[in-house]
Amino acid sequence: MCRLYGFRSTTARKVECELIRAQNSLIAQSHLDERGESNPDGWGLGAYSDGEPCVDRQAAAAYESEAFRWAAARVHSCQVMAHVRRATIGNPGIQNTHPFEYGRWLLAHNGSVGAFPVIRPRMLEAMTLPHRQAIQGETDSEHVFHLLLSLHEQQPEMPLLEVLRHGLQQVIDWSRGADPDSEIALNILWSNGEELVGARLGRSLWFVAREAVHPCEVCPGALHATKDSKIAYRAVVVASEPLTTTEDWTAVPENSVFRIGSNAGLHIEAYSESRNAAQSPL
Numbered sequence: 532m533c534r535l536y537g538f539r540s541t542t543a544r545k546v547e548c549e550l551i552r553a554q555n556s557l558i559a560q561s562h563l564d565e566r567g568e569s570n571p572d573g574w575g576l577g578a579y580s581d582g583e584p585c586v587d588r589q590a591a592a593a594y595e596s597e598a599f600r601w602a603a604a605r606v607h608s609c610q611v612m613a614h615v616r617r618a619t620i621g622n623p624g625i626q627n628t629h630p631f632e633y634g635r636w637l638l639a640h641n642g643s644v645g646a647f648p649v650i651r652p653r654m655l656e657a658m659t660l661p662h663r664q665a666i667q668g669e670t671d672s673e674h675v676f677h678l679l680l681s682l683h684e685q686q687p688e689m690p691l692l693e694v695l696r697h698g699l700q701q702v703i704d705w706s707r708g709a710d711p712d713s714e715i716a717l718n719i720l721w722s723n724g725e726e727l728v729g730a731r732l733g734r735s736l737w738f739v740a741r742e743a744v745h746p747c748e749v750c751p752g753a754l755h756a757t758k759d760s761k762i763a764y765r766a767v768v769v770a771s772e773p774l775t776t777t778e779d780w781t782a783v784p785e786n787s788v789f790r791i792g793s794n795a796g797l798h799i800e801a802y803s804e805s806r807n808a809a810q811s812p813l
Contacts, residue, residue: 532734533629533641533771534560534570536613537720539727539791540766543607544744545755549774550576550603550613552749556774558600561593561615565735565772573616573628574599577637578608579724584637588628607757610727612720614639620647626668631676633665635724638679640672641734641771642716646706647671653705654678659685675702679721691728692790695721696802699730699788720769727791729769732802736783737773740797741766748775765795 536557538546550557561570574593577586587602593615603613614629620643621627630639644650654674655663662677679698686694699717706715716733729736744764746752756764769791773780783789786802 532566532568532570532617532619532643532716534564534615535639535641535718535720535736535769535771536611536774537639537722537727537729537769537791538608538611538766539795540609540741540756540764541762541793541795542759542764543609543757544766545607546611547603547606548747548749548755549768550606551600553774554748554776555772557613557615557770558593558603560772568617570615570617572618572623573625575614575616575629575639576602576606577612577630577632578606579610579722580608582724583635584632584724586630586632586637588625588630590623590625590628610722610724612637612639612722612727614641619643620672621668621670624668627670627673629672630720631673633662633676633680636676636680636722638672638676638719638721640670640675641718642732643714644671644675644702644706644717645713645715646709647674649709650702650705654702657681657701675699675717675719676721678702691721691723691726692788692800695719695728695730696788699732699802718771725793728789730788730802731783731785733785735771736769737771737780738767738769738783738797739773739775739778739780741768741778745775745778748777767791767795767797
């Protein structure tokens with residue numbers, strides 16, 4: 532069912548230890564997660580530089596991949612997205628490996644849309660032609676990505692969090708109409724490099740908000756961050772499971788959507804179609 536990682540900070544930081552060396556690093560979760568399952572069917576790592584993403588992906592187990600270790604060691608960024616895959620819809624293959632990339636956009640998904648084979652034609656019909664043609668794999672995740680991008684292009688004035696809410700509701704409504712008993716799990720990370728939005732719907736998701744640089748747990752207090760006296764350091768990490776043991780991780784509320792802006796502030800809202808949904812800024 533996959534594991535997710537998202538990072539956003541005000542100044543660039545290395546994230547190698549969270550991905551590779553921490554007690555519950557992403558690579559450790561690829562081998563064995565808290566459910567006792569492995570996530571061996573692919574890995575992906577995307578990091579933004581000057582607003583543009585650089586993505587490395589392989590259809591291989593992260594815990595067996597030297598390439599994943601090398602890619603993680605190179606990252607020094609204000610925004611990072613990573614994913615290790617346990618295949619459900621779509622066979623293991625590079626075209627089905629997250630995060631998916633389109634221009635400056637990235638998306639990673641943990642979960643499954645059980646009715647996807649039935650609702651796929653409706654999803655494709657709702658997309659613009661360029662996004663229908665851009666799909667390379669067979670996953671529900673990639674189709675959700677291009678549905679969201681199509682909605683954004685059709686209503687560019689709508690905030691990304693509302694686009695996400697609207698797009699996910701469409702998928703949920705179509706799924707329930709096709710098969711009310713089918714599984715719907717949509718933990719999403721979606722970014723354009725300027726902001727990171729996401730959802731927790733049906734899978735575990737945790738966050739930690741940092742008001743100062745977090746000393747590395749495995750590198751005797753190393754900070755791994757760019758120092759800038761003009762910018763106060765803030766960061767948010769979102770992950771399927773807590774990565775570190777010396778911080779207080781908080782569960783993202785089930786049935787919620789969230790936004791992390793350029794100031795690394797986290798804003799969480801209850802998931803609802805209403806624009807007047809209950810809100811809890813953090």
